[in-house]
Each structure stands twice: as structure tokens, then as C-alpha cells.
Amino acid sequence: MRNIDPFAEEMAELGPELNWPPYNDAPHRDQPRRCTTGNSQLTQTEKLPLFPPLPPAEPYPVEALGPILADAAAVIARKVQVPDAIAAQSVLSAASLAAQAHADVLLPYGQSRPLSIYIVTIASSGDRKSTADNEALWPIRRREETLHLYFKQEFQGWLVTHAAWTAEKRRIEADRKLGFENRKIALAALGPEPETPLRPVLTSAEPTFEGLVKSWSDTPAALGVFTSEGGQFTGGHAMSAENRLRTAAGFSVLWDGQPVTRMRALDGVTILRGRRLAMHLMIQPGAAAEFLADPVLRDQGLLSRVLVAAPDSIAGTRRYRRPVAEDEVFLRAYHARILALLEAPWPLSGDRAKGLQPRPLRMIEAAEDLWRDFYDRIEERCAPNGDLRPVRDFAAKAAEHAARIAGVLTVIADERAVDIDPETIRRALRLTSWYVEEVVRLHRSCRPDPALLRAQALLDWLGSRNEAETKFSAILQLGPGPTRTKKEAEAAIDVLKVHGWVAESSQRPRTIRLIPGGSSIA
Structure with missing residues (x-):
């Protein structure tokens, strides 16, 4: 039986859908933790399990994603036969990528945050995580194909225009009949160098942070790091020992929505504003353990910015199922909605370097009250004797995670919305509560060790x-x-x-x- 949270009754008043069960700590109170890693002098004749018992994962609250996303996640889970959490993670991350260009969420204390969400899904090889991700990312791949066709046409025109501009610039500079003032007038009339068309890229599997910054002036202002082989990213050049801190700090800056400033001897000064980055890393358990237990990433704060799910495998139960025609209706509705957000005009500045200028999404008063109560309850659970104390780095950002999720759900429902309503906040808080308990579950089982x-x-x-x-x-x-x-x-x-x-x-x-x-x- 679960322990009774002293705040459960208060949270229940906010609605049964808020889903506020605290982590079940009872099975572990009378047992020492078995996380010895070799330095202990413990001597015992009995065999000790390497890991404490891992409680089964709680069901993912798929319905809290709202009509379009929930239906899509449920269909993908049935079609591909994956746990609900895997399908939901793929759908939520794709929704974040599509929504992040359009709006920021305004927190009750006055600061705005991007709708960018960083997600990590832990699943073994054979759990069909790649197949699920392919279903969720179809509209993004479709948009990239369209952008590629536009780019081919625009690039040919740019080559001609740039060649003409370059030739005219050289002619003006070489004309000895022109004095200083006349040459200035001629160059001003010629205008600035034509900008290259934006590269047709919305996602990348394993970019280095330096490479991302260097190329971002020529790519769309809202991008995603999406890979079904997350170990290639976490174990690649970007996360090597010499680059790990720099990479983590850079991605944290982007999550916060801050400008990226770089000063390099060869490249000069680079300042990028109005950039947004979503992320979904699908990682096998071994690579995930290295990533989630890395002290550098934890101390820097990147891990507190990540929503993690490690659902129980359903391998062995996935008997063949015939496709259901009705399911395709829901999947097409999801594809159409995500594609529409990607195709809709983005709020861009006239200056490419300034990037996006998303509008603010404000919580109406009743929604703000729910969010503030959640914020306070999480903070109280982070006290020295609270159950969230061991994961307080993540818990401290739980309310912000909830606000971002609420913003994504709002834009998915209506890209022109300017307010976040109480029902959307309730659903976002329910989802965030699940992620909080999942972090606690993984921490107490020592699975990330x-x-x-x-x-x-x-x-x-x-x-x-x-x-x-x-x-x-x-x-x-x-x-x-x-x-x-x-x-x-x-x-x-x-x-x-x-x-x-x-x-x-x-x-x-x-x-x-x-x-x-x-x-x-x-």
C-alpha cells in the first residue's frame, strides 16, 4: 500500500486527473540499499542482488496528452506494439518541435520559457523504439522533403544572383574613375551580399554543439536533435571527455532560450538569438546509465532539463495484430496537425540573426493557481526529509517542465491561442507528476549506476x-x-x-x- 502524502487531500481537490501519488517508499524502509560498488568491506555468505527491486513502471497517462496527441500515441502503441510511454515520448517530442517556433510560455513570476522539451527514452534493442519514432516523425520528414524541393529551386536562383552581385561589386571596387564618396554610394546602392537560402534541415541525429552553432545561421531557427540510436550521441564526439561540459552547457543555454554567443579566432564573433531546439534521444539501458549517472552532466544541470521514461518491455507478448483501418484516421489527423504547424508562418524577425520572436502564452488566473500549488508541493517534497530530496535537481524544474508541456498542448490545440486554460494545466501537471515519479523510481533502483x-x-x-x-x-x-x-x-x-x-x-x-x-x- 502506498504511503499517504500529507498533501494528497489538498491536491485531490484540484481534480482527480491531477494524479498526485507519492513514490511508494515502504518496500525499502526496512532494507539497506544494495548499491555497493566495490569499495565496501562488506563480507557476507549470502548472495546479494546487484540491484534493489525495481517497481514496475506506472502506466503512462496517455489521455493527458489531449485529443490529437493522445489518439496518435495510442494508435502508434497498438500499431507498432510498444509500451504507451515509448509512443507518447515520440509524439510529445515531435509536438514540441512543431510548436516551439510559435510561442513561449510566460511563467507566473514573469519570465518566459521556450516550448522546447528535451526527452530521453530508455529501451532495449528489439523494443521497436525506432519504428514508433518513425511513425511520430512522419510529418517532420515530409516537411523536410518539401523544404528540400524549395531549396533546390531557390539555390539555383541564388547562384545566379550571387554571381551577378559579386561581379558588380568587383567592378565598382576596380573602377578608378570613382572617388571615395561615389564608390560608397555605388556599393550602398548595390546592397548587402545575397543570403543563401536556408538549408532544408529540421532535425539532426548527433550534432556537435559547435557545429550546430556554426551552421544555424543557414538553417531554420527551430530545430530538433532526434535519434533512435542515442548512444551515438551520448558516446560521440560531442559528449567526449574534453567536450562534455561545453556541450552540456550549450544545450542548457538553448533549453533556457538564451542567446548563443561564440568568439573564435577563425570564425570571429557569432551571436544567435531567437533559436529553439527540441530533443529526443532513444537510448539502450547501458548507454543511458552512463549518460544519466554522469556527474558532469548532473552538476552542470543538463540532466535536470530532461524528461526520462524507462518503460517495462512488452517483448514476448506482441503477437501479430491486423491493422485497424479506424486507427489510420487518428494517425492522419495527428500528421496533418503537426505538418500544419511546421508549414504555418513562423514569427521571424526581419534580421535572420535575430531569429524567432514567439508570442507569449499566459496562464489564466485559475490555471496559474493550479500551477502555483503544484510548484509549492514539489518544493515541500524537496525538503531534507522529503522523498524528492535525492532528485531535487530535477524536481526543482518540475513546475517549469509542466509549463512547457502545457504550452505545447495549447499550441497543438490552437496555434493562435494566447492563454493556457486550467484543463490544459491539469493535464500538463498530471504528465509532469508521472515524470517526477519515474525519476524517483529509477534513482531508488540504482539502475542508472x-x-x-x-x-x-x-x-x-x-x-x-x-x-x-x-x-x-x-x-x-x-x-x-x-x-x-x-x-x-x-x-x-x-x-x-x-x-x-x-x-x-x-x-x-x-x-x-x-x-x-x-x-x-x-
């Missing part, structure tokens, strides 16, 4: 060999990728020894013995 995941991978590999003993050299040569260095292999072995899963049979040659029986995950 990369040391434990490496130990689990090694244990699985040892068990698959059907051999009583394994040489340390074999682990380095043939073991799982994350344990093929001496440092990581020794750390993983230490974890398994502390938890009672292996023992050392000999030192020369160093040999590891797998203790039979039991299960590594409770």
Missing part, C-alpha cells in the same frame, strides 16, 4: 560460458565490451565479489570462479 550495470554484464557473460572458472585474461579478451580494460574488469569483479557472486580461485594465473545458483536481480 554504470558500475552496477558493468558488473551485471560481466555476470551474465560468466554465466553464459558454462564453465566453472574463467581466467582474468579471458575477460579482457572476450568479455563484455565495458569490462575489456583492466581497470573496469577489476572494478566489476570487486562488485560481484562483494555481492557474493564470484570468488577468486587463484592468483597466478588469476582465475575467477562463478558461485552457482541464485539471481542477480531481485
